[in-house]
Amino acid sequence: MDESRFERGSSILDAIDGQGGQAVIDSLQDIAPELGRWIVEFAFGDVYANQTLDARQRELVTLGSLVTQGGTEPQLEVHIAAALHVGLSRAEVVQAILQTSPYVGFPRVINAVNVARTVFQRHS
Amino acid sequence: MDESRFERGSSILDAIDGQGGQAVIDSLQDIAPELGRWIVEFAFGDVYANQTLDARQRELVTLGSLVTQGGTEPQLEVHIAAALHVGLSRAEVVQAILQTSPYVGFPRVINAVNVARTVFQRHS
């Protein structure tokens, strides 16, 4: 294992997702521990580590991606919380979701704002 | 037709997409003119008109959405040009595309960076 990538990834994961990200990694330990490691090392240690875009910009792209893909409600939940955690406001998160309306249509967007409501209520 | 929505939409479309957006609208006149009108009125006159997110943030979400959806190369071309037009750098556009790697995998990302290369070359 490449300690430095893992450590860099862990620290970026914490900075971005807070507890939500680590909970996902932990939940994978019993069934596919390398999957958790890859998420830390590759997603956070490699992709997020580049500083051309800041964390808020990265979460805007990620919200656009997850809303569009569909069937990713658990991941959307983590990343809506992450978006708030890195400093996007609730209004900005809702607008990011709504921004996809012309590109993927209303069903995906309705499902995503319903996830946002759940996350917002939990953080009240 | 609601003149004010259409006018507001047209002016936002110009501000964001430059000539590329209007070319799409024009290309639809012969076959489905209402589709062009809806894009102007709904996408730009309604969705983009909200100012909670600025144009650069909206293009980051849109890139995340279009890369993820796949099969949207012509639209990706318009929005990569739009992203540059509203002030994102080439490096930021590339990073926005790469940011989707952990969420949609490499095939969509490779296809999108190939579209970006084409747009960048045309704007050189």
Add this chain to the structure above:
Amino acid sequence: MDESRFERGSSILDAIDGQGGQAVIDSLQDIAPELGRWIVEFAFGDVYANQTLDARQRELVTLGSLVTQGGTEPQLEVHIAAALHVGLSRAEVVQAILQTSPYVGFPRVINAVNVARTVFQRHS
């Protein structure tokens, strides 16, 4: 707000979806009220308002779209009820779902007939 589009959309929404559509709009008031307005104005006030296709034909297209997209079970529920509401029979709804089998495969179709069963039972 364009009162006439909104009023036209509301009245088409009622004619097509009955109570189910309005319930969706209402459910969005707390988190993204403009999303509910767009659905009324754009989807129903613009798209459905064209009379080249009648309501039954539009619901056949919509069922084909929602079954295919997947992850749209709540919307499929609304539109299966809408299909019955505008006069398609249960047998026609089931056949519309089955018609997508050669194009999207059995998993999407099985999931959709299970939604249809739920809607049919509620309307018994």
Add this chain to the structure above:
Amino acid sequence: MDESRFERGSSILDAIDGQGGQAVIDSLQDIAPELGRWIVEFAFGDVYANQTLDARQRELVTLGSLVTQGGTEPQLEVHIAAALHVGLSRAEVVQAILQTSPYVGFPRVINAVNVARTVFQRHS
């Protein structure tokens, strides 16, 4: 091989797709002949053979499905021609495509109307 299913399917295929369908089947002979046979037997001999929906209704569902799925331009081309062949007008085909706008967004719809234009021009 079940001759009766194959014959029933072939005759429905001809009735619906005209020459376009048979051309697809023929094109598969060299690489995967059973795929052509399955399309004839299963899609047309089984699915389309049920008469609860007529050919025009089935093509409306199919257009909704193919527009939504994306990346299916060749099949959309065949089925837009089929829709005209069974008696839907060009205006109805365009409206069927536009009807998916609220459900899948504009990129898929723009791509599909561009396919429709090509088919319409060829049939002029």
Add this chain to the structure above:
Amino acid sequence: MDESRFERGSSILDAIDGQGGQAVIDSLQDIAPELGRWIVEFAFGDVYANQTLDARQRELVTLGSLVTQGGTEPQLEVHIAAALHVGLSRAEVVQAILQTSPYVGFPRVINAVNVARTVFQRHS
């Protein structure tokens, strides 16, 4: 009905899916009995009946397909059980799911390993 295709399909369905497959067929009897028949006849009587690939190879392809499609958790459950039933080990099933990571990203993969955990626990 073509008895021989149906019988061949039923016997392959039993050999591959064990009880899980027949339970799916039975569950469709009330709402769309022909759908159950098509799955037996077409999926198993036609597609799986070819012996160029063995059952384990076919389940590897099927896992790749279902993980990628998303929104197919019930079908993934049936086919993870089927994969074990035809002799793939738990470790091989997990690796097959993980193999899709570079091609569809982590959200689909996380959702699929969570389905695998449920199936493994039920079979303990």
Add this chain to the structure above:
Amino acid sequence: MDESRFERGSSILDAIDGQGGQAVIDSLQDIAPELGRWIVEFAFGDVYANQTLDARQRELVTLGSLVTQGGTEPQLEVHIAAALHVGLSRAEVVQAILQTSPYVGFPRVINAVNVARTVFQRHS
């Protein structure tokens, strides 16, 4: 950069994809060099490096994934060539593609066998 992961990945990439994989990596150098590095390090150095499944099994999963995703013709081309390169026969590749028919429908399958024909002709 982690030399050992990169070297391990490069050598697995060569063993699996032959020249096709390296050509993809090279083509990304000008626009997004880290993307090429991630494919080598993560896809091949991490994912493929696990030996629970052999190269032929991994390509079966990959074909199932790429056929299903759609809009991935360039990647399908690379992996059909890779499947042949690691020892799957043409008949097995065709059957792997056909195996997805019940799960994703005929359009994706037709498009994929057309890609297979192109790859087979080039390797004749």
